[in-house]
Amino acid sequence: MNMKIPFPVDFRVHDRPDFPLYIRTTPVYSAPQFAHENVYRCINHEFAPEDVQNHVRHHIIRCNNRLAEYEGEKSRNERLSVVIPFAMPQTGTENVREMFEFVCKNSCPVPGMNRRSIEVIFTLEDMSRKIYGRKVLNVRVCSCPKRDKEKDEKECFSGNLNPPQGKKRKMEKQDKKVLMSSDHHELKEYSVTIPVVGKQNAQQLVKYAHDLMAGEVVKRLNTGNVVPFRKCLSKINTVNIRESQN
Structure with a gap:
């Protein structure tokens, strides 16, 4: 669904x-490796x-109810x-919208969410926060919901053993091979020194690097080499933020 709609x-x-x-x-966050993190806006x-x-x-979620x-x-x-x-539901209906x-x-x-999938949990509670019911809804917020929906359906369908459009299936395989071959040149490790004002900003920068490498590991678990990214993650976890000596 689209934002602010x-x-x-x-x-x-x-x-x-x-x-x-x-x-x-x-x-x-719906992925187990991010479940412990809280969802905030960018x-x-x-x-x-x-x-x-x-x-x-x-x-990231707003409700139009004035008592929210x-x-x-x-x-x-x-x-x-x-x-x-x-x-209470209005007369003639059982639902509350x-x-x-x-x-x-x-x-x-x-x-922000940084391309991580999320789900929204609706819980029914009393004043003491005792839970009486729960529903979970998988959500993606994007600029073009129709395009992303068609893309997801295409990717899901491409996993079918007997897709009716064989030629299109063949083209997708070729594209993946090209991506993997060009990706070989992006496995080198680079070091960057960046001055940042504010310790919290520096911590956010390190966290962003960590999430970026963790995302690469997840994407490549079944299709690519994750060793360089795991190695880089280990180094990021030991980074010490020091005050610059001017």
Whole structure:
């Protein structure tokens, strides 16, 4: 789905209790290696002109419900979520519709999602945060949802043992071979010295390098050589940030 385009989500509960219920919406990374990290907005979108409170700027999900509360603090490295009261359905329907929207894309750089897949967890809770229900929705936020959808379907279909369009399948194999052969020249290791003002900015730069190399390892697990990238990851993990001596 596209960014800043409101979309509806319908909620329904059977045998609803008498006490108040709440819906918590939490974005998380779906890949196991990133599950421990919290989902935050990228710098560009976080500081874009917007009439919201400062702590809301870090959230990638917004709800149009005027009673929505945005919980979690990025400064304390907390997981962010949006909580709304679960309203009573209107007469003639069993569903309660709420409107949500995303304000950052999967392709945004660190500290954004950095091309990592996410899923949104909807939990039904009471005032003490006891959970009564849970639903998970896989999500991709991009500029051209139709194009990405067709691309995903094509990649999924290309794994079929009997695709009806044999010629197109053959062309895809040739393209992959070309990519692998040219990729051979990109396995050399480079060292870069960059002055950065602010320790937190320097830490973010190191984290970006770590995520970049980790992403390369994941992409090449079944198709390429991961040894140089694992070796580079080990070196990044031992990087010490020192104050420059002017």
